[in-house]
Amino acid sequence: MLVQKYRDMLSGKSVIRQLSEFAAARGQEIGYENVFDYSLGNPSVPVPQAFTDAMVEMLQKEETSVLHGYSPSLGITSVREAIAASLEKRFGLPYRKEHIFMASGAAGALAHAFRLVTEPGDEVLTFAPFFPEYTPYVNLSGALLKVVPPDTETFQIHFEKLEEMLTEKVMAVLVNTPNNPSGVVYSAETLKRLADLLRDKSAQFGHDIYLISDEPYREIVFEGAEAPCVSAFYDNTIMCYSFSKSLSLPGERIGYVAVNPGCKDAETMIQMCGQISRGIGHNCPPSIIQLAVAKVLELTADLSVYETNRNLIYKELTELGFQCVKPGGTFYIFPKALEEDSVAFCQKALKYDLILVPADTFGAPGYFRMAYCIDRQKVERSLPALRKFVKETY
Amino acid sequence: MLVQKYRDMLSGKSVIRQLSEFAAARGQEIGYENVFDYSLGNPSVPVPQAFTDAMVEMLQKEETSVLHGYSPSLGITSVREAIAASLEKRFGLPYRKEHIFMASGAAGALAHAFRLVTEPGDEVLTFAPFFPEYTPYVNLSGALLKVVPPDTETFQIHFEKLEEMLTEKVMAVLVNTPNNPSGVVYSAETLKRLADLLRDKSAQFGHDIYLISDEPYREIVFEGAEAPCVSAFYDNTIMCYSFSKSLSLPGERIGYVAVNPGCKDAETMIQMCGQISRGIGHNCPPSIIQLAVAKVLELTADLSVYETNRNLIYKELTELGFQCVKPGGTFYIFPKALEEDSVAFCQKALKYDLILVPADTFGAPGYFRMAYCIDRQKVERSLPALRKFVKETY
Numbered sequence: 001m002l003v004q005k006y007r008d009m010l011s012g013k014s015v016i017r018q019l020s021e022f023a024a025a026r027g028q029e030i031g032y033e034n035v036f037d038y039s040l041g042n043p044s045v046p047v048p049q050a051f052t053d054a055m056v057e058m059l060q061k062e063e064t065s066v067l068h069g070y071s072p073s074l075g076i077t078s079v080r081e082a083i084a085a086s087l088e089k090r091f092g093l094p095y096r097k098e099h100i101f102m103a104s105g106a107a108g109a110l111a112h113a114f115r116l117v118t119e120p121g122d123e124v125l126t127f128a129p130f131f132p133e134y135t136p137y138v139n140l141s142g143a144l145l146k147v148v149p150p151d152t153e154t155f156q157i158h159f160e161k162l163e164e165m166l167t168e169k170v171m172a173v174l175v176n177t178p179n180n181p182s183g184v185v186y187s188a189e190t191l192k193r194l195a196d197l198l199r200d201k202s203a204q205f206g207h208d209i210y211l212i213s214d215e216p217y218r219e220i221v222f223e224g225a226e227a228p229c230v231s232a233f234y235d236n237t238i239m240c241y242s243f244s245k246s247l248s249l250p251g252e253r254i255g256y257v258a259v260n261p262g263c264k265d266a267e268t269m270i271q272m273c274g275q276i277s278r279g280i281g282h283n284c285p286p287s288i289i290q291l292a293v294a295k296v297l298e299l300t301a302d303l304s305v306y307e308t309n310r311n312l313i314y315k316e317l318t319e320l321g322f323q324c325v326k327p328g329g330t331f332y333i334f335p336k337a338l339e340e341d342s343v344a345f346c347q348k349a350l351k352y353d354l355i356l357v358p359a360d361t362f363g364a365p366g367y368f369r370m371a372y373c374i375d376r377q378k379v380e381r382s383l384p385a386l387r388k389f390v391k392e393t394y
Numbered sequence: 395m396l397v398q399k400y401r402d403m404l405s406g407k408s409v410i411r412q413l414s415e416f417a418a419a420r421g422q423e424i425g426y427e428n429v430f431d432y433s434l435g436n437p438s439v440p441v442p443q444a445f446t447d448a449m450v451e452m453l454q455k456e457e458t459s460v461l462h463g464y465s466p467s468l469g470i471t472s473v474r475e476a477i478a479a480s481l482e483k484r485f486g487l488p489y490r491k492e493h494i495f496m497a498s499g500a501a502g503a504l505a506h507a508f509r510l511v512t513e514p515g516d517e518v519l520t521f522a523p524f525f526p527e528y529t530p531y532v533n534l535s536g537a538l539l540k541v542v543p544p545d546t547e548t549f550q551i552h553f554e555k556l557e558e559m560l561t562e563k564v565m566a567v568l569v570n571t572p573n574n575p576s577g578v579v580y581s582a583e584t585l586k587r588l589a590d591l592l593r594d595k596s597a598q599f600g601h602d603i604y605l606i607s608d609e610p611y612r613e614i615v616f617e618g619a620e621a622p623c624v625s626a627f628y629d630n631t632i633m634c635y636s637f638s639k640s641l642s643l644p645g646e647r648i649g650y651v652a653v654n655p656g657c658k659d660a661e662t663m664i665q666m667c668g669q670i671s672r673g674i675g676h677n678c679p680p681s682i683i684q685l686a687v688a689k690v691l692e693l694t695a696d697l698s699v700y701e702t703n704r705n706l707i708y709k710e711l712t713e714l715g716f717q718c719v720k721p722g723g724t725f726y727i728f729p730k731a732l733e734e735d736s737v738a739f740c741q742k743a744l745k746y747d748l749i750l751v752p753a754d755t756f757g758a759p760g761y762f763r764m765a766y767c768i769d770r771q772k773v774e775r776s777l778p779a780l781r782k783f784v785k786e787t788y
Contacts, residue, residue: 001565001601002659002666003513009669010662047458056453064441070644104498104675111675119397133672140673171395207395250464251681265396268404272396275403278527279534280674281498281505287645289680 009136016040016132016357019346023355030353036382037355038370041180041331043248045301045373051247054295058288067291071284073274075102075256079294083256086297091229094261101273104253104285106216109240110137110174111280112257112273116238117210118143118171124212125165126174127157128363129181129334131214134174143171147363155182155325155334156190159197166201172210173198178217178227181362181369182334183310183327185221188228195234202236211237216255219246219300221329222307235262238269243293245331248301254285254293306331309372309379316383320390331373334359338394342368352389354382403530410434410526410751413740417749424747430776431749432764435574435725437642439695439767445641448689452682461685465678467668469496469650473688477650480691485623488655495667498647498679500610503634504531504568505674506651506667510632511604512537512565518606519559520568521551522757523575523728525608528568537565541757549576549719549728550584553591560595566604567592572611572621575756575763576728577704577721579615582622589628596630605631610649613640613694615723616701629656632663637687639725642695648679648687700725703766703773710777714784725767728753732788736762746783748776 016039023037058067074080080097087095103109118124120142126134128150138145148165151158166173173194177186186194194211202209213230218241221227231237242255257273259266277283284290310327317324317335324335337345342358346368349356359367372379410433417431452461468474474491481489497503512518514536520528522544532539542559545552560567567588571580580588588605596603607624612635615621625631636649651667653660671677678684704721711718711729718729731739736752740762743750753761766773 002510002663006510006666006669007662009672010665042459042464044459047462052453052458056450059446059450059453064446064642065436065438068441068643068645070436105677107672107677108675111673116396116400136669136672137675140670248458249462251462251678253677253680268401269396271404272400275400275530276534278403278501278530279505280676281502281531282675283499283501283647284645286647286680286683289682 101257106242132361155184178329185328216242495651500636508535526755549578572723579722610636
């Protein structure tokens with residue numbers, strides 16, 4: 001007998017995927033360059049040449065038994081050391097290899113984080129708008145995801161709602177800053193207030209509440225700013241990082257868990273990740289990819305196009321009268337639709353070959369997401385279509 | 395609060411890992427070339443040059459957004475097609491891409507297989523001697539692993555014991571042929587008898603019993619033989635394959651699930667694997683590795699040294715009076731120790747710098763495992779030490 005819960009999931013098709021498939025099909029008709037596809041968060045800029053060079057050099061020089069051999073269960077030691085040193089240098093926290101666990105992208109890192117600190121039935125809180133995959137990620141681990149409604153003025157945290165929902169059952173709070181889908185970067189003030197609240201509630205409930213920080217967009221911050229480091233505000237932070245967006249490597253499944261050195265069980269938690277792996281068939285990200293990213297830790301792909309695109313789109317949207325928080329990072333923007341039903345709104349946009357994603361599954365009905373990780377030229381060509389759509393429809 | 399079950403696992407150190415660490419430490423003292431380390435099943439032969447060439451060529455020629463981009467959730471379509479075609483050609487079953495799911499090695503494949511067909515509390519049977527990692531693999535999925543005692547005469551299946559244990563609670567039977575640790579290849583007769591029994595019991599219980607076939611050693615079979623294909627005997631077979639041993643790529647985490655096309659829900663099961671992935675943070679093996687193995691599907695590393703080593707060791711062991719089933723494949727041999735307590739036996743062997751693994755955790759106390767995936771020269775140099783150990787001790 002096949003397990004019904006997975007069979008049932010087959011009928012619930014992802015809206016993003018459906019739209020992306022529509023875009024591909026429409027591309028067959030009119031040429032994909034004429035479809036203004038803002039559906040998918042797939043990095044558009046090339047991988048740094050230094051990464052490719054590092055891969056080729058290792059393939060040509062290293063003994064294959066070393067290059068492709070088993071990695072230790074927590075990851076390759078030299079790679080963990082390099083990541084810890086890089087985090088220490090950048091964020092000023094005393095990370096050591098003992099705080100680093102190599103994981104298959106952010107999804108792999110999160111899978112370990114949830115299992116570290118939640119038993120079946122425990123609650124994990126996150127904040128709308130949120131990445132819809134968090135729902136299966138958390139719920140299939142046995143815990144229960146609950147979503148704090150958004151503060152739509154700022155897309156920072158709605159603290160009144162959070163306080164209502166932060167009960168004794170909550171073992172972890174999941175944040176994602178810079179945020180998919182809003183593009184908003186949590187301010188230092190937001191993170192400080194969150195940390196203070198979690199410390200208070202941990203004391204009140206007599207158990208630690210962990211902060212799980214999903215940070216794949218950490219390097220994509222605009223106007224030369226840095227996103228405030230979540231871990232710097234709260235000791236019990238489990239950082240989940242992915243190189244997918246910073247190095248344009250989403251298919252290579254490489255990231256890590258970094259437990260804040262100030263967390264009292266930090267080293268034990270990393271050891272526990274190695275045990276969790278055995279149950280979920282994880283067994284480390286690929287050896288050669290671990291070794292290659294360690295050689296380019298201080299680099300990113302050329303991420304500047306995302307800021308250019310943000311500027312173009314934000315200007316156009318505000319001129320057209322959209323209510324929209326200006327993104328501080330990522331490659332997403334999250335405006336309010338021009339009618340209450342954002343599904344209907346996005347449906348109407350399709351006639352103009354604009355692929356916009358309604359935000360119901362992101363926990364913010366009435367809004368929509370545009371993923372602008374596409375060519376600048378295409379963004380420029382899309383703006384007249386956007387204008388035409390709005391003028392003719394609303 | 396950290397989850398206690400994972401914390402508790404930290405105290406149970408793997409015997410194999412402890413011995414391997416001992417061997418490394420001893421190597422520091424006397425030179426690792428003088429430590430006869432038979433502890434780890436880590437392939438010793440080089441990766442085929444064609445794999446390395448394929449990797450380099452793709453890195454030099456392909457656009458990075460294609461090469462390193464997201465793979466579809468079931469794996470890259472062309473890779474699944476190539477694997478299906480290769481399986482069809484080799485085993486004569488009508489595999490199509492719809493029956494193939496790309497997974498992170500056999501561990502990843504098994505993680506999906508257990509979750510496909512078992513609910514918490516369901517039983518999975520396997521046969522001693524068995525790979526000890528099966529215990530956390532199954533039990534952390536929520537199901538319960540039960541081990542059928544060995545037929546120590548042949549290390550084929552002990553059918554009387556199996557029939558006793560094959561109750562209504564059993565949803566899957568897990569086989570591993572060629573077998574780690576015994577080196578034995580299940581005969582066609584064994585597989586036919588197993589399939590007949592599972593069909594009978596499925597009918598009797600009114601639910602399907604799935605056969606999960608873990609096949610990382612499929613290509614390592616001696617004397618020009620082929621291991622009988624498990625799937626060919628039983629429609630409800632979930633094949634779990636890894637390229638780790640055949641291509642000497644254990645660190646790159648690449649394998650697949652192949653559901654027998656004759657299984658009535660085969661295509662649904664593969665789709666369900668994509669849903670299971672979301673809960674365990676899997677999201678496909680690395681794109682570049684998927685593409686590279688698809689180019690060398692008909693190749694293996696030069697595996698002949700394993701047969702040479704088997705011949706050397708088997709001859710020596712039998713001359714020394716060990717009771718030992720002759721391995722038909724893999725790079726393991728599994729003799730009976732010369733005293734009842736195989737832990738004590740292996741402890742005494744350490745004085746001769748022989749690293750042998752006692753088989754208690756393999757479900758066959760009184761036996762020990764030698765992993766002979768090492769240089770032939772080292773095997774030859776180890777034989778006098780083995781002889782000396784036996785003569786002086788027993």
